[in-house]
Amino acid sequence: QAFSLGRKRVERRTTLSKVAEVVWLRTNRSREEKDGRGKEEVTGQQRWHRYKYRFVPWIALNLSQNQRTLRYVPDNSKDKIIPDEDVLGALLKVFRALFINDFSRQTDILVLLPEAIKSEYQHSLVSHHPRTEKPVNRIQQQKLCQPGEVLFNTLGFSISRETSSLISAGKGVFVTRGFVPKGTVVSMYPGTVYQQHEPIFFQSIGNPFIFRCLDGMLIDGNDKGISKVVYRSCNGRDQLGPFKMSDCTWLTSEVQNPLAVGQYVNNCSNDKAANVCYQEFDVPELFPMELKQYLPNIMFSRDTRSLLRCVVLVALRDIQQGEELFSNYYTIVN
Numbered sequence: 001q002a003f004s005l006g007r008k009r010v011e012r013r014t015t016l017s018k019v020a021e022v023v024w025l026r027t028n029r030s031r032e033e034k035d036g037r038g039k040e041e042v043t044g045q046q047r048w049h050r051y052k053y054r055f056v057p058w059i060a061l062n063l064s065q066n067q068r069t070l071r072y073v074p075d076n077s078k079d080k081i082i083p084d085e086d087v088l089g090a091l092l093k094v095f096r097a098l099f100i101n102d103f104s105r106q107t108d109i110l111v112l113l114p115e116a117i118k119s120e121y122q123h124s125l126v127s128h129h130p131r132t133e134k135p136v137n138r139i140q141q142q143k144l145c146q147p148g149e150v151l152f153n154t155l156g157f158s159i160s161r162e163t164s165s166l167i168s169a170g171k172g173v174f175v176t177r178g179f180v181p182k183g184t185v186v187s188m189y190p191g192t193v194y195q196q197h198e199p200i201f202f203q204s205i206g207n208p209f210i211f212r213c214l215d216g217m218l219i220d221g222n223d224k225g226i227s228k229v230v231y232r233s234c235n236g237r238d239q240l241g242p243f244k245m246s247d248c249t250w251l252t253s254e255v256q257n258p259l260a261v262g263q264y265v266n267n268c269s270n271d272k273a274a275n276v277c278y279q280e281f282d283v284p285e286l287f288p289m290e291l292k293q294y295l296p297n298i299m300f301s302r303d304t305r306s307l308l309r310c311v312v313l314v315a316l317r318d319i320q321q322g323e324e325l326f327s328n329y330y331t332i333v334n
Ligand SMILES: C[S@@+](CC[C@H](N)C(=O)[O-])C[C@H]1O[C@@H](n2cnc3c(N)ncnc32)[C@H](O)[C@@H]1O
Pocket: 058, 164, 166, 167, 168, 169, 170, 171, 172, 208, 209, 263, 264, 265, 266, 267, 268, 269
């Protein structure tokens, strides 16, 4: 059954790709004819095959209107805006702050952590009274902050989902507070991660949230219907005692990782240039066990050999409070 589902998925993806290819070739041919560029060295067909589409149905319908927004990358390896270490550093900073904020609710996990790690966290929660110099345990005094507040205190900005500034584009993601410097990890693309051969046919029907990685892996970021059921089921499957391997609160209104709204970022247009860019990030094996509960991605199949794929959005320029985030759904890799 898995095989036939997989085959159907491949067939469906092939059909979508064909439709998109025809639209692409028609658009390019008429453009080339108009400009007298028909005899260019690189043909439209060759360019199509170098194109790494992020959202297939979307490009099939909109490519002709958005020619100028294509993003060119000289090589797969040059797709990264910032080094992986910087992505890891930013995620660890935010996740640690979330963990400490939520410390009083983490007792089941804390008893199982090695002493050295536990005391590191406990250390960060002890401050000294300004007059008496006596140690004060901040756990008892701690007032729980909202996750958005933790993000603001850690990276200096908050983001949230609101009605897009584009007409009939549904929701979008806005910087609601603070300032995002260029090169900052500003959001994460949550969802179930599928390898190329895995069945996604039913989840993909009418689903605009399927993100395609450069190597063909797919991330289903839909927070409704069958996609939601699949994510929850994988999340339950992978839990090890009190240790959750991923966060599923992005499927609810009570999100615990405030970065996990990247699936709502809209595509740039000729009037609104992209201010963020997708960047793929494989979570290293040594990622702290107690912080995995904030990762908004999970593998569809429990495959111990491959690393968990995440996708983050990185700021392409400084972004001010009140601005909507726009990414680029089209990438051409030479
Ligand atoms: C990944 S979803 C983004 C979230 C979406 N705005 C929503 O509220 O569900 C992609 C869909 O958003 C819409 N969209 C994205 N960028 C757009 C744009 N520049 N103009 C109009 N619609 C857009 C399209 O319907 C597209 O299929």
